[in-house]
Amino acid sequence: MERLRPLAKPPSLHHSVQLALKEFITASDLKPGDPLPAESALARQLGVSRNSVREAVKSLETVGILETRRGSGVFVGTFSFDPLLEALPYALMIDTHDLTDLLDVRGALEDAMVPRAIAAQTPDQLGRLRDVLAAMRKRAEAGDPIHREDRAFHRTLFDVIGNRVLLRLIDVFWESFHRAAIHVDLGNDQPLATWQDHARIVEAFERRDADGMRRTLDQHYHGIRSLLKGGDVPSTPRGETD
Numbered sequence: 001m002e003r004l005r006p007l008a009k010p011p012s013l014h015h016s017v018q019l020a021l022k023e024f025i026t027a028s029d030l031k032p033g034d035p036l037p038a039e040s041a042l043a044r045q046l047g048v049s050r051n052s053v054r055e056a057v058k059s060l061e062t063v064g065i066l067e068t069r070r071g072s073g074v075f076v077g078t079f080s081f082d083p084l085l086e087a088l089p090y091a092l093m094i095d096t097h098d099l100t101d102l103l104d105v106r107g108a109l110e111d112a113m114v115p116r117a118i119a120a121q122t123p124d125q126l127g128r129l130r131d132v133l134a135a136m137r138k139r140a141e142a143g144d145p146i147h148r149e150d151r152a153f154h155r156t157l158f159d160v161i162g163n164r165v166l167l168r169l170i171d172v173f174w175e176s177f178h179r180a181a182i183h184v185d186l187g188n189d190q191p192l193a194t195w196q197d198h199a200r201i202v203e204a205f206e207r208r209d210a211d212g213m214r215r216t217l218d219q220h221y222h223g224i225r226s227l228l229k230g231g232d233v234p235s236t237p238r239g240e241t242d
Helices: 013-027 039-046 050-062 082-091 096-119 123-141 147-161 164-183 191-206 210-229
Strands: 066-069 073-076
Touching: 013 039, 013 050, 039 050, 050 066, 096 147, 096 164, 096 210, 123 147, 123 191, 147 164, 147 191, 191 210
Parallel strands: none
Antiparallel strands: 066 073
16 A cells, blocks of 8 residues: 655744745845835735734845835845855864855855956065965974964955955855864864965966966865864875865
8 A cells, every 4th residue: 555645844934934025026126225015915915914924024034025114114225245154164063064164165266366366466465475385384383273364364365366255265165164163173283285286386376387386276175174074184285274
């Protein structure tokens, strides 16, 4: 005798109202700052309670899709990735598999941005990169952690592009990795080898050698992946968190 298959769990009313509101914004071609109908009208049109609409609106406010103005009503918000990116370090705090996935995404983005970074290269930026490298080497030779310099290096490498989401993602990975380090043994730091990784990246960058820069970035990230996967980390080349 055949067995009955479990019924698919229907979406919650709260989720359904959120979806309906997003579809309404898209179908109506509403722009940031445009008003939505009053909560009472939305509830009547959707056939739900005002409380269900209010809960859905609050959820959509947290990601910037909607904005409630006291005494004025509900408006389409100016969407920002910031709330999502700010939550990522907490979501990835312990699961190193997710951290590895995030590293792969970030590595792919940086790889794709290499030609743009080279095209936007400036003498001021190169000077700032050399300053960061000098500070990194000084701390590495003293046996001190170089995490902050590492973070500053990657931001400086790509800040001339003007892609705010990429810079925020660099920060997200840095924060996520160091929160995870509290809970997971990620191995021993090798600051001098990490400094050497970054020196090679700058050399390729200054030569405007896109392929060489991609190779050195990949070598850098190989070391981080080894730490996250708990594998043996080669002495050279060696990457460290950013």
